[in-house]
Amino acid sequence: MTFNQFKNKPIIKILLNRYVLILITFIVWMVFFDENSWINHKEFNNEINKLNKEKEYYKSQIDEDKELINKLDDKEELEKFAREEYKMKxxxxxIYIIEYDTLNKK
Structure with missing residues (x-):
C-alpha cells in the first residue's frame, strides 16, 4: 500500500486535518506540559485532601485538650494528672514507679 492510498482513507483524512492536529497538540500540551496541567491539578487535589485530613486531626486534638483543661479545673483531677504525667507527690x-520489662527473655 502506497502513501497515497493510505492517505485517501477517511480516518487518515480526518487525522491529518490541520484543525484536528492543532486540537490534539493543544490537548497534549494542556494535559502534560502546561503549568496548569491536569497532572498538576491532580497533585494539588491530593495535597488539599491530605491537608484537610490533618486539619480534622488537629481539630479533634484541640477538642480533646479542651476537655482535659475543663477536667483539670477540679483539684482532685489536677492532682491525679500531676501524679500520673509528671510523677509529682x-x-x-x-512514690514507686513500676516499669515492666517489654523484652522477651530467651
Missing amino acids: KENED
Whole structure:
C-alpha cells in the first residue's frame, strides 16, 4: 500500500486535518506540559485532601485538650494528672514507679 492510498482513507483524512492536529497538540500540551496541567491539578487535589485530613486531626486534638483543661479545673483531677504525667507527690509521700520489662527473655 502506497502513501497515497493510505492517505485517501477517511480516518487518515480526518487525522491529518490541520484543525484536528492543532486540537490534539493543544490537548497534549494542556494535559502534560502546561503549568496548569491536569497532572498538576491532580497533585494539588491530593495535597488539599491530605491537608484537610490533618486539619480534622488537629481539630479533634484541640477538642480533646479542651476537655482535659475543663477536667483539670477540679483539684482532685489536677492532682491525679500531676501524679500520673509528671510523677509529682505530696510531702511525706513515697512514690514507686513500676516499669515492666517489654523484652522477651530467651
